[in-house]
Amino acid sequence: MASSPLSSVVSLDVCPPAGPYSPAIKAGGLVWVSGQLPIDSNGVVVTESICAMTAQSICNIKAILEAAGSELGKVTRVGVSFAIDSPSGERKRETWKRHRELTTMWYLSKKVFLSDMKYFAEMNAEYEK
Numbered sequence: 001m002a003s004s005p006l007s008s009v010v011s012l013d014v015c016p017p018a019g020p021y022s023p024a025i026k027a028g029g030l031v032w033v034s035g036q037l038p039i040d041s042n043g044v045v046v047t048e049s050i051c052a053m054t055a056q057s058i059c060n061i062k063a064i065l066e067a068a069g070s071e072l073g074k075v076t077r078v079g080v081s082f083a084i085d086s087p088s089g090e091r092k093r094e095t096w097k098r099h100r101e102l103t104t105m106w107y108l109s110k111k112v113f114l115s116d117m118k119y120f121a122e123m124n125a126e127y128e129k
Contacts, residue, residue, distance in 0.1 A: 011067035014060045015043045024064045031068040035081070036060040 009024035009031065010016075017023060017034070024033045038046040038053035039060070046056040062072050
């Protein structure tokens with residue numbers, strides 16, 4: 001079985017990563033999105049509330065998925081990290097209540113950011129080539 005090529009995904013609507021990694025990778029009809037912190041396209045960290053932070057992370061993920069030829073409606077898996085003393089997952093779930101993808105949540109031991117989100121999604125057929 002031949003392996004599918006890996007293709008890096010970049011969105012001009014998202015602040016470039018601070019480290020040597022890709023915002024997302026396309027492979028085998030899937031998009032693997034790197035963890036997205038609540039940082040807007042100008043590099044400003046969103047800090048108003050956990051809901052505002054979640055909304056910004058999802059905005060970043062949406063832009064990256066669209067650049068990859070996918071969309072939030074095709075998300076199949078979500079991983080979320082929370083700071084130990086952040087608000088409960090209930091408020092976070094309220095922000096994404098329309099989606100029913102697989103979800104894993106775990107806690108971060110250091111409070112630098114309150115959360116970090118990772119998404120996996122199917123690609124639209126016309127982008128799979």
